[in-house]
Amino acid sequence: MATSKFELQRNTFGKLILTSSDGEVFEDVSPVRAFPIQSPLMSISMVMGDGREVAWIDQLSDLSDTTRTLVLEELEGREFMPEIQQILDVSSFALPCTWTVRTDRGDTAFVLKGDEDIRRIGSTSLLITDNHGIQFLIRDMFSVDKLSRKILDRFL
Structure with a gap:
């Protein structure tokens, strides 16, 4: 077209x-x-x-x-979909937990309620939905820093 x-x-x-x-x-x-x-x-x-x-x-x-x-x-x-550049901290590996992240729109914290709130989009992207329904994008989970990747591995 x-x-x-x-x-x-x-x-x-x-x-x-x-x-x-x-x-x-x-x-x-x-x-x-x-x-x-x-x-x-x-x-x-x-x-x-x-x-x-x-x-x-x-x-x-x-x-x-x-x-x-x-x-x-x-x-x-x-459209409002902040892109996560780095995961700075998670309060716990048990759910619900609070994630502190650096995005393309600044640092923020949000609550992740359950495993179902992290969805794979294609082979490398993730869509994470917080407890208020705001969606955060990780465009390429393999290109984030080592600590962020280690945290993601615990939740995937």
Whole structure:
């Protein structure tokens, strides 16, 4: 599937307006990633509030700098999935326990309730859900530091 030809801008209320190549205007569109973890820069659908797709982005690099910036800003405002870079400490290896981690958004602590709250995504990624439903991503469990890997091994 090829990237749709369109223009993107914000209205005075900050909502995205998409104008297709044939001049049709769609107000209040939102980007939605098809594969947010495995391919975050590819396969993005521009959808209306009712879920109807009005444009497709095969790769973000297909877009102009201005349009790409608008899409990324909108995605960042809608998605919150901190990426764990290092596990600093766990309170216990018995569950529930408190994890202290360093993420791409700063250091934080969360409670892990059970083993089922750690899910494998593909062969190297993990998705960890805390007691409040916030999801934390470990993009590659084999590339984290030695201590973090040792802790992960106890829970996997």
